[in-house]
Amino acid sequence: MPSDLAHLTERQQKWFASVKASLETRTGKTLDQWVAIAKTCPHDKPNARRDWLKAEHGLLQNSAMFVLHEAFPEADDAxxxxxxxxxxxxxxxxxxxxxxxxxxxxxxxxxxxxxxxxxxxxxxxxxxxxxxxxxxxxxxxxxxxxxxxxxxxxxxxxxxxxxxxxxxxxxxxxxxxxxxxxxxxxxxxx
CATH class of the missing domain: 3.90.1150 (Aspartate Aminotransferase, domain 1)
Structure with a gap:
């Protein structure tokens, strides 16, 4: 879940928590494992990284975005x-x-x-x-x-x-x- 929750509604916070809770069950990998994989991505743009996780690792859109947020929090500096x-x-x-x-x-x-x-x-x-x-x-x-x-x-x-x-x-x-x-x-x- 994002470390700074102040910019999220309660509904968004619950969504992040549900994605995090189900990630390992749905994918067979922990969040830490996904973060390590994301950091090996050859791309530096968020959309290219998302597309890479989807194409190369089979993550769905929301899971890919969640993993990228955790792997590269600086990209979300409000x-x-x-x-x-x-x-x-x-x-x-x-x-x-x-x-x-x-x-x-x-x-x-x-x-x-x-x-x-x-x-x-x-x-x-x-x-x-x-x-x-x-x-x-x-x-x-x-x-x-x-x-x-x-x-x-x-x-x-x-x-x-x-x-x-x-x-x-x-x-x-x-x-x-x-x-x-x-x-x-x-x-x-x-």
Whole structure:
């Protein structure tokens, strides 16, 4: 299980525990043995490593990702991922505005992925990514008909398909009372 559980929801923590508990039964190898195998991988990119474990060793997707997380925890450094993604100071300020607001809504887990920042309770209800030269895109688990500011996603996003509405935030000021209310409503769906 990941050593830093603060960025995981309770549901995610239970999932990691179940994968870990069943790994040896399903594969015949302990987690330590899988970690040793993963470290012999000739690739250095996470997706190539995952594909290698699947193709060469028969691991399924979730098991492969779990093993890689344990073998290469530095690849999941949330701070480094956030800094790499949110380089633009204005977009970063918008992210921080949303993150600070999320703290006022009770227990919300803010998780960092390579291409977006996720907001979850039991499940993900919002996510954000920077948009070059345009600010940040906030995806929400809401019906786009709720507000004229919401639009259905115009392209497939790497975040959860449950997020069915987006709002473009050109700067932190755009995360105004209405946008905050939409975020709050989405948080009730997570």
């Amino acid at each position: 701070g480094a991922l956030r800094d790499a993604l949110w380089r633009d100071p204005e977009a970063r300020e918008t992210l921080e505005s949303v993150r600070k607001f999320s703290e006022s809504l009770g227990p919300i887990v803010v998780g960092q992925r390579k291409s977006f920042t996720a907001f979850s309770r039991d499940v993900q209800f919002a996510a954000m990514r920077p948009v070059k030269g345009k600010g940040a895109l906030l995806g929400l688990k809401l019906d786009p008909a709720l507000s004229p500011r919401l639009i259905a996603p115009v392209r497939a996003e790497s975040w959860s398909e449950r997020l069915t509405a987006t709002i473009l935030l050109p700067d932190a000021a755009a995360f105004d009372d209405e946008a905050q209310d939409l975020f709050r409503q989405a948080s009730l769906n997570g």
